[in-house]
Amino acid sequence: MRRSPDGTDDERSMLGRATLVGIALLVVVSLFTMPAAGHAYLSESNPQNGAALDTAPETVELSYAGDGIELADVTVHGPDGSEISGDTTIDSDDRQLVSVPIEDVGDGMYTVQWEVLADDGHTTSGTFFFTVGEEQLDRDAVRDTYSEDDDDDGTLFESGAKGILLLALIGLVGIPITAWVAVYPVSGRITSTTIEQIDLRIIQLVAGSAVLLALGVVGLGLTRSTALGATGGPAVQQFIGTTLGTIWLGQLALTGAIVGILIAAYRNIIERRAWLAAVFFGGIAMQLTVSWSSHSATAVDRLQGTVIDFVHIFGAGLWVGGLVVLAVVVQPLVRGREPIAARESVAAIIRRYSIVALTGVTLAGITGLFLAAWHAPTAEALLGTLYGTVLTTKTGLVLFALGIGGVVRFVLLRSLDPTAQGVFGRTQPTPTVPVREDGGESTTLRRVIWGVRIELVVLIGVILLSGMLTSIPTAAVAAGDEGIPQASIETEHDGGVVELSALPADDANDRLFVHEYEPVIYEATFRDQSGEQISSDRTVRLLATHEESDTAIEIDLEETQDGTYATVQALPAHGDWDLRVSGQPEDTFVAEWFELYVIIDHPEHTHDHSHGDLTGEQTPFAGWLGLLGLVVGVIGMVAVSIETIRFGRRQH
Structure with missing residues (x-):
């Protein structure tokens, strides 16, 4: 020009x-449009969170949604708290898959702690557990795994x-x-x-x-x-x-x-x-x-x-x-x-x-x-x-x-x-x-x-x-990221109130909702007519009955440091369950019933309560x-x- x-x-x-x-x-x-996709958050694991196994697996596998994994650190602790995991491996063909070999150290609760660096440079972390054998789960240990924060701030x-x-x-x-x-x-x-x-x-x-x-x-x-x-x-x-x-x-x-x-x-x-x-x-x-x-x-x-x-x-x-x-x-x-x-x-x-x-x-x-x-x-x-x-x-x-x-x-x-x-x-x-x-x-x-x-x-x-x-x-x-859902319902009796809470769980219409085979923390609380928390003079028990399968499970609840009575239990069948909490607060025997529904889990269904993801939602x-x-x-x-x-x- x-x-x-x-x-x-x-x-x-x-x-x-x-x-x-x-x-x-x-x-x-x-x-450009706005498609939805995932992040580098744990979407599935084998064993699944809360799984009850007869024998310990040789390898723990973790599958992540969305981003590929750049670096990963997975540590597994056995029932006695000792580290029993080997070197963490990222699958070369699918960088959303991570695995780690572990030792079999007997029955009890195994805790898996993971942390990953994703393609976007962000780190996420979390914890889950599984059990081997019939040993009763510890309520505080289970609560700790549910309360772990897996978002990198x-x-x-x-x-x-x-x-x-x-x-x-x-x-x-x-x-x-x-x-x-x-x-x-x-x-x-x-x-x-x-x-x-x-x-x-x-x-x-x-x-x-x-x-x-x-x-x-x-x-x-x-x-x-x-x-x-x-x-x-x-x-x-x-x-x-x-x-x-x-x-x-x-x-x-x-x-x-x-x-x-x-x-x-x-x-x-x-x-x-x-x-x-x-x-x-x-x-x-x-x-x-x-x-x-x-x-x-x-x-x-x-x-x-x-x-x-x-x-x-x-x-x-x-x-x-x-x-x-x-x-x-x-x-x-x-x-x-x-x-x-x-x-x-x-x-x-x-x-x-x-x-x-x-x-x-x-x-x-x-x-x-x-x-x-x-x-x-x-x-x-x-x-x-x-x-x-x-x-x-x-x-x-x-x-x-x-x-x-x-x-x-x-x-x-x-x-x-x-x-x-x-x-x-x-x-x-x-x-x-x-x-x-x-x-x-x-x-x-x-x-x-x-x-x-x-x-x-x-x-x-x-x-x-x-x-x-x-x-x-x-x-x-x-x-x-709504955290682990916790729900509670209560019933009144002549001497006061009995409250039953569950974690993880949801509630609607005075009914609790939990997932099939998922370990749930059940916690009972007694209160007098003024609302003050009171203790039981006898062992507090939880009776869970499933009429359709003719199943009945009775568990002794352990008193916690905050004065409630708790246990960890997974219910094996989906459908309607009746739960009865019995105890003796202030010399008065109490037995109150609660309704619960167990949601069936399909093989492709996972229910990771630790986070949600609304990225790209068409709202x-x-x-x-x-x-x-x-x-x-x-x-x-x-x-x-x-x-x-x-x-x-x-x-x-």
Whole structure:
């Protein structure tokens, strides 16, 4: 293409291509659907949780849903508490299968503790048990296994490393684009000395991003390598042998390459256009490695999750990375220059940056809403979890930053450039506060600079919160994690109340519901008429009868430290059972009946009570979020088009 004398043809062409790329990405993103998938949580085990066996198995096998397993640590303890397991093995053909050999140490309760590092870099853990022989289960030991938390809440170090890594990626992408599209095209209006100052500052900005990149990559790799408790060289060596470890080595190599490019740029070995492009594409490659192993890619869909996550970070880079350039480069443009020239240069850069920023905001907005629909598919999940609280705070800060950006673009810019159009395209000259005759900054320019800096600080906080969001369980997982269900019902008698609770169990219509063959903790409590808990003067017994199979089971309940009476029992037949609790509180014999229903377990059915997963659920709330994302996309495309048309008209 032929270049016009003032270079505006090439500049418009460049902005037009950038806008078309942004719109194309937006259209592609809007075509994605929201499928459901799992996470690296235990879905099935052999033996099953609570299984009663005649003899101990030679191997314990664990099957996980969703993500593949990178590292696993499974430990089995025998009835006497000693460790009886060998080395943990991940199936090479199916990385969702983990096994560990164990020794047969006789009858009793065997406890299995597991912890895994999944493809998305998150660790999960849990505990289950099985029994061998006829020995009575210990209530406290069973309760401990049911109360184990299997969600990784992340660590402050991991959140910080991810936040730093995201800041670096945003700088590596946004700084070169803004410098290329918004700053250097106005270089014909400024002196060579000022250009040298701008070159140096941009190199310093990108170098700062490279330092953050190195800190984030190294910190995150070390965090993941020590996730299962190992430390030092062996932990790192083991981690390098995983898929995540391979990606980490690639990230280290990319970091080294970017640092090498910057050293060459600082020494003027390569020209500006070349090193800016090299840094930009290095940042893009790094973004791809991060998005490929993101939670969205591993938990929802590898391709769709990668694209959505990538576009989200890319859009944030266009917006926030450009603000970094404006915050640092504006002052060299206004110092020591003619007032009118300084004012026009700053206004021209802001107009150009506005197109980049609007494209970035649009891309980040639509993908952010799609991500929210995946990971917070219900209002309850959004409002009732840590993930939802952080996401809501992040959204509020983003809206605040958008407000500041709007003031800079549609209010302060008109003070710098009276011919600039307002929100609705009207051109109304506005009295300006001139630049001082000594070349110093006018009040309006100071407001512009401080507005940009405040917006930047707010968005840096947003990025750090994003690092936290990627390190904690999503709202879809946390909201589904209802813990072990416990239910209780009670009956009244002349002397007070008898309460029977069961864990795990549900209740409805004064009836308990438990699973067939699952060990359940039954706990009886006696209270007098005032509600005070009282003890029994004789042995408390639980009688369970199943009329259909003519089965009767009678068990002595043991008194616990909190004054209740408990046992652990699995009922062998599905259907209606009648339970009778008998005892003698305050010299009065009591025998009260309760209704219970045992739910039949099909071979393909598993009932892991430790967690739930709502990721990608097609809920009305998720649908509204997706629709809102499309609305934001349409509005954003219109805004980018209008801003681009305005810019083109000003060049004529």
